[in-house]
Amino acid sequence: MKTKKINKIEFLTGVFLFLLSIIFYLFVLPHQVDDPSGPLALSPAIFCKVITIVLIFLSLLLTIFNLFPRINLSENCGDNGSDTSSGLSNVDQKKVIITIITSILYIFMMQCLGFFVSTTIVMLFLMIYYGHRKWTHISIVLVIVLSFIYVLFVLGLRVLLPSGILI
Amino acid sequence: MVENLISAFGIFFQLSNILSILFGVSLGILMGSIPGLTATMAIALIIPLTFYMSPVAAISMLVGAYKGGCYGGSIPAILINTPGTPAAAATVLDGYPMAKQGKSLKALKMAMYASIMGDGFCDIALILVAPPLAIVALKMGPPETTSLIIFSLMVITMVAGKSMTKGLIAAATGLLLGTVGLDPMLSTRRLGFGFIQLDEGFSLIPMLIGLFAVSEVLVYAARKLSGSKKAILHERSPRPEDNRVNLKEIKGVMKIIGMASCVGTFLGAIPGIGPTIAAFVSYGQAKKMSKNPDQFGNGAIEGVAAAEAGNNAVAGANLIPLLTLGIPGDIGAAVLLGAFMMQGLHPGPLLFTEHIDLIYAIFMSLLCANGIMFLVASQYIKVANRVSDVPTALIFPAVLVFCIIGAFAINQSLFDVWAALAFGLFGYIMKRFEFPVAPLLIAFILEPILERAFRQSLLMSGGSLDIFIKSPVSFAFLILTVFSIIMLIRGIMKKKIVIADEGD
Numbered sequence: 001m002k003t004k005k006i007n008k009i010e011f012l013t014g015v016f017l018f019l020l021s022i023i024f025y026l027f028v029l030p031h032q033v034d035d036p037s038g039p040l041a042l043s044p045a046i047f048c049k050v051i052t053i054v055l056i057f058l059s060l061l062l063t064i065f066n067l068f069p070r071i072n073l074s075e076n077c078g079d080n081g082s083d084t085s086s087g088l089s090n091v092d093q094k095k096v097i098i099t100i101i102t103s104i105l106y107i108f109m110m111q112c113l114g115f116f117v118s119t120t121i122v123m124l125f126l127m128i129y130y131g132h133r134k135w136t137h138i139s140i141v142l143v144i145v146l147s148f149i150y151v152l153f154v155l156g157l158r159v160l161l162p163s164g165i166l167i
Numbered sequence: 168m169v170e171n172l173i174s175a176f177g178i179f180f181q182l183s184n185i186l187s188i189l190f191g192v193s194l195g196i197l198m199g200s201i202p203g204l205t206a207t208m209a210i211a212l213i214i215p216l217t218f219y220m221s222p223v224a225a226i227s228m229l230v231g232a233y234k235g236g237c238y239g240g241s242i243p244a245i246l247i248n249t250p251g252t253p254a255a256a257a258t259v260l261d262g263y264p265m266a267k268q269g270k271s272l273k274a275l276k277m278a279m280y281a282s283i284m285g286d287g288f289c290d291i292a293l294i295l296v297a298p299p300l301a302i303v304a305l306k307m308g309p310p311e312t313t314s315l316i317i318f319s320l321m322v323i324t325m326v327a328g329k330s331m332t333k334g335l336i337a338a339a340t341g342l343l344l345g346t347v348g349l350d351p352m353l354s355t356r357r358l359g360f361g362f363i364q365l366d367e368g369f370s371l372i373p374m375l376i377g378l379f380a381v382s383e384v385l386v387y388a389a390r391k392l393s394g395s396k397k398a399i400l401h402e403r404s405p406r407p408e409d410n411r412v413n414l415k416e417i418k419g420v421m422k423i424i425g426m427a428s429c430v431g432t433f434l435g436a437i438p439g440i441g442p443t444i445a446a447f448v449s450y451g452q453a454k455k456m457s458k459n460p461d462q463f464g465n466g467a468i469e470g471v472a473a474a475e476a477g478n479n480a481v482a483g484a485n486l487i488p489l490l491t492l493g494i495p496g497d498i499g500a501a502v503l504l505g506a507f508m509m510q511g512l513h514p515g516p517l518l519f520t521e522h523i524d525l526i527y528a529i530f531m532s533l534l535c536a537n538g539i540m541f542l543v544a545s546q547y548i549k550v551a552n553r554v555s556d557v558p559t560a561l562i563f564p565a566v567l568v569f570c571i572i573g574a575f576a577i578n579q580s581l582f583d584v585w586a587a588l589a590f591g592l593f594g595y596i597m598k599r600f601e602f603p604v605a606p607l608l609i610a611f612i613l614e615p616i617l618e619r620a621f622r623q624s625l626l627m628s629g630g631s632l633d634i635f636i637k638s639p640v641s642f643a644f645l646i647l648t649v650f651s652i653i654m655l656i657r658g659i660m661k662k663k664i665v666i667a668d669e670g671d
Binding site: 042141162 | 201332333335336339340342343346350352353355356357358359360381384385388389390557558559560561563564565567568569571572575576579581584585588591592595599600618621622623624625626629630
């Protein structure tokens with residue numbers, strides 16, 4: 001019979017969530033939710049507390065299930081651990097970070113340069129960064145996307161897009 | 168009766184009415200197929216146009232947009248793993264795996280057939296049983312609603328991911344996120360962390376865009392092959408059988424479509440439940456009914472059919488409480504209520520006695536909208552399906568831009584854009600650690616109804632939980648929840664034993 005090893009990532013996820021839920025219950029809820037005296041049902045904190053307790057219990061279950069893999073109630077019972085670890089290892093984290101930074105800069109740029117100019121810059125950068133070098137394709141996509149946004153959002157929906165020193 | 172029908176024929180069968188439906192359906196499908204734009208937004212956009220129209224033309228156009236929008240959400244769900252509307256979240260589960268297998272056109276066609284059948288079914292139900300069904304639905308009090316939602320969340324969690332514990336954690340997180348904002352009873356601030364924008368809680372659309380679309384862009388970026396020239400969204404199979412739905416397949420899913428239509432119609436008649444929950448409940452039931460439940464989540468055509476029939480059946484059923492009692496079933500129906508009032512019509516029991524010919528004409532427009540939806544959708548999916556031929560390096564930057572503008576357009580607020588980005592990162596982390604995203608979103612949508620019902624029940628019982636057991640309907644839903652969990656655990660245990668035996 002196959003013996004299952006403890007899945008470290010799943011186990012640590014469980015521990016992390018458990019600690020996070022405890023911190024949330026003890027330190028965040030009392031400061032962020034007013035709890036005036038009165039009937040239990042009227043307390044704004046009651047539902048938050050119930051859900052956080054459920055979350056603590058579930059995180060504990062996740063930890064225990066991965067500490068004792070034989071009782072793991074997971075449908076993916078064939079190879080639960082290896083799936084997650086392989087999913088995490090075969091990843092180009094640099095591209096993810098660059099995409100996130102680009103998105104953040106895009107939001108700032110929208111307010112400085114205007115929506116259409118910043119969209120052109122960001123799309124150009126990402127398309128080239130993701131490996132496409134055909135300028136005709138890039139130009140066609142840019143024209144289609146920008147015209148579509150202009151017609152639908154500016155003319156149709158009358159959305160006031162962020163405008164900076166340019167457009 | 169016959170006189171009213173003849174009069175209704177006269178009112179409805181005019182070219183302007185048919186053209187209104189055509190315009191409404193086309194715009195609805197287009198809007199629904201763009202992530203971030205919803206059927207509600209399509210209706211809101213059209214309302215000013217309907218001001219100078221006749222009541223039937225106006226309502227027909229709006230109903231067409233509503234139906235088209237509900238269906239349109241399935242197109243990006245299948246093609247780019249991003250539901251166009253929240254209701255299409257269940258379609259992603261099997262639609263996108265089908266597309267990855269090269270069967271995107273098949274999935275799109277099945278979604279179309281199922282949507283139209285679901286729509287047709289609920290329209291007939293609306294016509295035949297509107298008043299009695301609405302009365303039954305209205306008898307659901309807070310304890311029954313609480314138990315129904317708990318049952319629904321349990322079903323969603325079971326079908327959405329590989330691990331039930333992770334699904335439940337995702338659902339609990341969704342409920343917790345739903346509590347952000349002003350308390351529904353005392354209006355005190357909760358979990359706002361000093362942001363005034365959070366007084367009304369997180370907006371649904373930025374959250375939806377972030378969890379499903381932005382996270383998908385990040386997942387794409389994370390792939391080591393993403394920069395390769397050959398990387399396209401998914402291959403399209405050249406085999407004709409992968410690009411069409413044959414009669415045998417339609418016959419095979421008829422039972423599931425029938426079940427999903429019934430579920431959608433029943434849940435749609437209950438105010439507040441909405442198409443998203445109907446889609447997931449239908450999907451869960453279809454998995455139980457299927458001869459190949461293991462296929463679900465890996466590209467089962469039955470999964471696409473169930474989700475789409477379920478969510479579209481809500482569109483017509485939502486009109487049951489709206490027309491008979493003046494209570495809108497969801498946001499889309501609420502906007503429709505506004506449109507009725509703009510036309511000088513007040514939905515409710517009196518509408519059936521004072522304007523019965525108008526009601527029949529609206530029923531005719533509902534049925535006609537299904538035929539028109541078939542004509543428009545069958546052409547539109549051929550164009551939309553070409554999306555998969557475009558290299559992903561060109562698609563994903565465009566998707567990111569549409570995410571940003573979609574999040575911004577709702578309230579014209581940059582806070583929503585930041586929220587979409589934050590939820591995108593959160594969704595990416597969830598996907599990396601194999602937490603299902605769908606239960607989180609559904610729990611978030613249902614949280615306000617669940618919390619209100621739960622606290623009202625406690626108020627009614629003076630703080631005692633007995634109230635959930637004393638009500639027979641509530642008790643039945645709780646028993647069903649426990650039964651579902653037992654069945655699931657039994658199923659998993661059996662599977663484990665088989666796998667263990669194979670390993671020996």
